[in-house]
Amino acid sequence: MSKYKQEIEEVIRKKQKLLEELELSKNTQEVIDDNLAVEDGERKRKIPKIKDDNTKQQELGNDEILDSQLVKDAYNTQNEHDEEQNEEIQEKKNDIRKECPFIITIKRHLLDFDFEKLCSISLANLNVYACLICGKYYQGRGRNTHAYLHSLxxxxxxxxxxxxxxxxxxPDNYEVIDQSLNDIKYNLAPVYSDQQLANLDTMDxxxxxxxxxxxxxxxxxxxxxxxxxxxxxxxxxxxxxxxxRNQIIRFNNTVNQDVFDxxxxxxxxxxxxxxxxxNPRNFKGQVSPHELLQAIxxxxxxxxxINEQSDPIKLLxxxxxxxxxxxSNTNYKNLIDECFKGEVEIHTYTPLQNQIGYSSVPEIENKPFIYLTLNIPPPPLHKDDHKKINIPEQPLFNLLKKFDGITTHDNPKYRKTYRIKKLPKYLILHMERFTFNKYYLEKNPTIVRFPLNNLDLKGYIDEGKSLRYxxxxxIxxxxxxxxxxxxxxxxxKANNTWFEIQDLYITQVLPQRISVSEAYIxxxxxxDD
Ligand SMILES: [Zn+2]
Ligand SMILES: [Zn+2]
Structure with a gap:
């Protein structure tokens, strides 16, 4: 207890000194601000971006840390709940202030709210606070918590x-209400109005x-x-x-984040x-998917x-x-079916007894799909060394013939034909490029030629009218x-241009470049309606 008293006295002494300095500096505010700007600039130069990223990668790539975080997440201990309740009670006694001399000490460029909300010391996931000066996460704010001790x-x-x-x-433990903090709160958890959501795609x-x-x-x-x-x-x-997207945003369109569920x-x-x-006010201009990755x-x-590449179509x-x-357990409509679900009619012909040919009467079955898999014909085997190696090409319409109801797909057990019965609002195509050989995964590098606009699928469905996409x-x-x-x-869609995005790298790209890529999804x- 006496040790605590000493600490407090030390803090009061330091704070008084700082307040005196601030008081003195009021007349020379401009000079101070300039100094801060220089200091920030220096800091940026001293810590190059690349180094920063590497450190993060090492930290996050560590399996043991990941595992222990996950375990913590899955099994919150009762103690932590109790502690939370204590804090709730404590909070009611606490005062709220509009002015705090330390607001100007906040360092926005060091803030990053994309990481899992865990205390950097205890790995606990309840009552976690971010220090707005150094960006680190600490648990608690009551006496002897990690955040409290960090402040001392x-x-x-x-x-x-x-x-x-x-x-x-x-450590004074009062809430600060100030308009100037709103941008920070918004970066932690942006909240969108219906109007904003409606305008997202036309905002340029x-x-x-x-x-x-x-x-x-x-x-x-x-x-x-x-x-x-x-x-x-x-x-x-x-x-x-x-x-x-808007449905997903509405699902958690609030500042208040639930306990892990x-x-x-x-x-x-x-x-x-x-x-x-x-977020139109993103401090970093980029986002880390860290929290979703942990959940996945x-x-x-x-x-x-995170450590091994998987097939994106399987992840999707x-x-x-x-x-x-x-x-499905909430009030939210099932938009996934509404967006992506289509239907294929499959005709299956079984082989005849004499092993020559197939039965003439098929078994008919309608199957829903979320995406259509297209098979790319294998590239020609022989290469002419004297000539430039030509990358094989296939028009998308050739691959789509799989679903015309005429093209047959034979194997010793059956013959099948496919015909599209219903096409969704959003059609996902998966071009099968990867095949497992006996020993290794092989990739078919064939370029599939496709139109960026007005892909008309009326020939693949019975409706007869135009169905343009x-x-x-x-991908x-x-x-x-x-x-x-x-x-x-x-x-x-705001201006009909294209971006190419590879992780953190974004560039504008000409449409011609897109149609010669090795399209996968x-x-x-x-x-058309
Ligand atoms: Zn304060
Ligand atoms: Zn700090």
Missing amino acids: ETNHHMYINLHNAKVYCL TKSRALNGIYYQPGFVGLNNIKMNDYVNVIIQALCRIPVL LKTLISKRFSNLVKKIW VLKSKKKFT SWLLNNIQSEL NLLVN CHEGTAKAGTYKIHVRN QIYERI
Whole structure:
């Protein structure tokens, strides 16, 4: 107890000194501000971006840390709940102040709210605060908590509660209400009005990140922590489906974040991520998908991980299924079927007894689909060494013949034909490029030629009228089957231009470049009703 008293006296002494300095500096505010600017500039130069990223990668790539975090998440101890309740009671006694001399000590460029909300010391996930001076996460704010002790040790006094966005001054422990903190609260948890949501796709305005670089909300880079390029392209792709995106945003469109709940984990974290991707006031101009990745690793029981590249079509399918089942227990409409579900009629002919030919009467079956898999014919085997190696090409319409109801698919057990019965608003095409040979995964490098606009599918369906689609999203694969990477082309509907996004890197790209990529997954939007 006496030790605590000493600490407090020390803090009071330090704070008085600082307040005196601040009081003195009021007359020379301009000079101080200039100094701060120089200091910030120096800091940026001293810590190059690349080094920063590497450190993060090492930290996050550590399996043991990841595991212990996940365990913590899944099994909150009763103690932590008790502690939370104590704090609630304590809070009622605490005062709220409009003025706090430490607001000017906040360092926005060091704030990053994309990481899992865990105390950097105890790894606890309740009552976690971010220090607004150094950006680190600490638990608690009551006496002897990690945040409280951090404030004593470092003279960092401003903290934001990561679960409700309230800002406190520690160790004094009063809440600070000030308009100037709103941008910080917004970066922690953006909240959108219906009007804003309705305008997201037509907004063609650039925003400026704290580092001075301009970005377009909705078209920002995502960190690749280790091997999660296959996740990033799927996140980027789903952000382009307005009705689905807005539904996901509405699902957690609030500042107050619930305690960890496995039942809605994927949807909530996906919601937070999508909100940050479209944030017009993003401090960093980029987002880390870290929290969603953690949720995917946990809920897929490590079927999908950060350390190993997986097939993005499998992830897409898994993700949509999970969101669908999570939302099925809520009031939210099932938009996944509404967006992507179509139907194929399959005719199956069985071989005749004499082994020559197939029965003439098929078994007929209607099957729903979320995406259509197209088979790319194998490239020619022989190469002429004297000539330039030609990359084989196939028009998309050739691959779509699989679904014309005439083309047959034979194997010793059956003959099948496929015909599309119903096409969705958003058509997902999956071009099967990867095949397992006896010993290794092989990639078919054939270029599939496709139109960016007015892909008409009326020939594949009985309706007879025009069914035109425009390309929204093109996920492609570059490199070998084993060591390649995924990137994505996305249409900016506001001005009909295209972006190429590879993890953090975003460039404008000409439409001609897109149609010669090694397309793997595409999403088309229907333009005819
Ligand atoms: Zn204060
Ligand atoms: Zn700090």
